[in-house]
Amino acid sequence: MVAMVPVTRLFADGDGHARFEDIEIPLAPGDPPPDVMSVSRPFQASAVLFGRGPAGGSHPEQPEHARQLVVGISGRVEVTASGETRTFGPGDVLLVEDTEGLGHSSRSAEGFLAAFVVLKG
Numbered sequence: 001m002v003a004m005v006p007v008t009r010l011f012a013d014g015d016g017h018a019r020f021e022d023i024e025i026p027l028a029p030g031d032p033p034p035d036v037m038s039v040s041r042p043f044q045a046s047a048v049l050f051g052r053g054p055a056g057g058s059h060p061e062q063p064e065h066a067r068q069l070v071v072g073i074s075g076r077v078e079v080t081a082s083g084e085t086r087t088f089g090p091g092d093v094l095l096v097e098d099t100e101g102l103g104h105s106s107r108s109a110e111g112f113l114a115a116f117v118v119l120k121g
Contacts, residue, residue: 027039075108
């Protein structure tokens with residue numbers, strides 16, 4: 001059995017509209033002994049940043065400046081893409097790839113803390 005990490009992908013479709021897609025990143029080895037750690041394929045990153053969004057904060061619909069993995073640490077944030085809204089919290093992983101097109105918006109009623117892993121390429 002292959003272990004998987006659930007990830008929400010945010011991307012721009014062919015018409016430039018931001019969309020969500022639920023994907024899974026496989027870990028290897030597929031069925032390790034209990035004392036062996038499983039890992040994913042490597043992601044090439046150029047920077048890791050920690051960011052805090054204040055309670056009541058938001059940003060308008062816009063594309064992201066770079067591909068990135070956003071990992072929730074605390075709090076919650078709502079992200080809206082083409083009319084669909086999803087809420088992300090601690091432990092959730094969002095693969096942001098909508099670097100072109102109309103982009104997405106976000107807001108946080110309670111504020112949030114996240115790690116942003118800026119990906120190369």
